[in-house]
Amino acid sequence: MTKSNRNLQILNGVTVVMLLISTALVFLYAPLERTMGQVQRIFYFHVSAGWVGMLAFMVTLVLGAVYLRTGNRRWDMIAAASVEIGLVFTVMNAASGSIWARPAWNTWWTWDPRLTTFTIMALIYVAYLMLRQGIEDPERRARFASVYGIVGFVSVPITFFAIRWWRTIHPVVIGEGAGEAQGTFSMTSPMVQVMLFCFATFTLLYFCLLANRLQLETLAQRVEQLKARVMSA
Amino acid sequence: MEPVPDTLNYLILGYAVLFGLPLLYVLSWWARRRNLEKDVEALKSLEEEQKRK
Numbered sequence: 050m051t052k053s054n055r056n057l058q059i060l061n062g063v064t065v066v067m068l069l070i071s072t073a074l075v076f077l078y079a080p081l082e083r084t085m086g087q088v089q090r091i092f093y094f095h096v097s098a099g100w101v102g103m104l105a106f107m108v109t110l111v112l113g114a115v116y117l118r119t120g121n122r123r124w125d126m127i128a129a130a131s132v133e134i135g136l137v138f139t140v141m142n143a144a145s146g147s148i149w150a151r152p153a154w155n156t157w158w159t160w161d162p163r164l165t166t167f168t169i170m171a172l173i174y175v176a177y178l179m180l181r182q183g184i185e186d187p188e189r190r191a192r193f194a195s196v197y198g199i200v201g202f203v204s205v206p207i208t209f210f211a212i213r214w215w216r217t218i219h220p221v222v223i224g225e226g227a228g229e230a231q232g233t234f235s236m237t238s239p240m241v242q243v244m245l246f247c248f249a250t251f252t253l254l255y256f257c258l259l260a261n262r263l264q265l266e267t268l269a270q271r272v273e274q275l276k277a278r279v280m281s282a
Numbered sequence: 283m284e285p286v287p288d289t290l291n292y293l294i295l296g297y298a299v300l301f302g303l304p305l306l307y308v309l310s311w312w313a314r315r316r317n318l319e320k321d322v323e324a325l326k327s328l329e330e331e332q333k334r335k
Contacts, residue, residue: 081286088289091296098300137307141300148296152289258304265311268318275325282332 057260064257067250071243079243091149093243096222097251098142103205104255105135106174110202113195125191126270128198130262132177134255139171154218162215163208170204177201 075093082089112128115121146164147157158164177197184190212219222236236244 083284083286086287086289088292088296090293091300094297094300137304141303144299144303145296148292148299152287152292254304258308261308261311265315265318268315268322272318272321272325275322275329279325279328279332282329 057264060253060257060260064250064253067253071247071250074243074246078239080237080239085153088149088152091145092222093247094251095142095145095149096244097247098138098145100248101251101255102135102139102142103209104252105131105138106170106198106202106205109135109177109198113198116191116195122187122191125195126266127259127263129178129181129194130259130266132174132198134258134262136171136174136178137258138251138255139167139174143167143171159218161219162217163211163219166204166208166211170208173201173204 071093075090079090079093081087108131109128112124112131116124116128150159151157177194180197181190181194184193211217212221
């Protein structure tokens with residue numbers, strides 16, 4: 050086993066352990082919220098998934114800029130993998146939020162400013178992947194995708210601040226939000242501790258998934274190289 | 283004091299989604315890896331054949 054493979058195995062193991070501890074903390078340590086009941090426990094993974102989605106898109110922004118500066122396609126490869134993982138977490142965040150909204154807001158979905166900006170953000174990053182699929186030339190694809198990843202990131206802060214800028218029923222957990230918010234609750238100290246632990250776990254999970262995804266991408270590139278060799282022979 | 287609402291079903295559904303989605307994503311990697319490994323084998327044998335000719 051190579052050193053990088055061993056490091057990846059260690060990262061995978063630590064991530065699984067952290068996930069198990071997080072789950073135990075959510076169900077056994079975090080106190081029951083009396084207004085919403087058990088469903089409030091979705092909060093810890095829901096917010097963490099949202100955080101990782103935005104982190105992933107931020108990584109794409111940074112690596113897009115690095116690619117444009119250096120021209121090294123490895124950065125573009127990581128940026129693309131990050132978008133794919135970011136979208137998985139974005140969908141997790143939306144789906145769990147919708148399930149939480151049903152008892153809290155009495156609806157699965159509403160075109161509230163947060164949910165609307167969130168949907169636009171998700172569609173922008175789906176389009177990022179579609180754009181990549183549509184360009185054959187690798188250099189051109191990397192350049193276009195990098196610029197798109199930088200411009201597309203504008204949607205991320207807009208989504209994050211939507212609940213602070215506009216009237217919305219989506220609660221603001223940290224800081225003050227609109228008076229119309231429904232499903233708001235005051236976080237007790239154990240709740241904050243569990244939330245911070247889940248944030249750390251999900252951040253580690255993101256890097257773990259990214260490392261594994263890059264291994265797969267390396268294999269895909271090997272196939273591309275072999276194809277090119279066979280075609281040119 | 284108001285009774286705590288029974289929202290356990292939503293909690294179970296929520297966590298099924300939260301664990302299920304990434305699991306499906308990782309499983310899709312397994313399928314992709316298998317296909318790529320098949321491609322590598324096929325391309326390698328094609329390359330060998332070209333060399334022999």
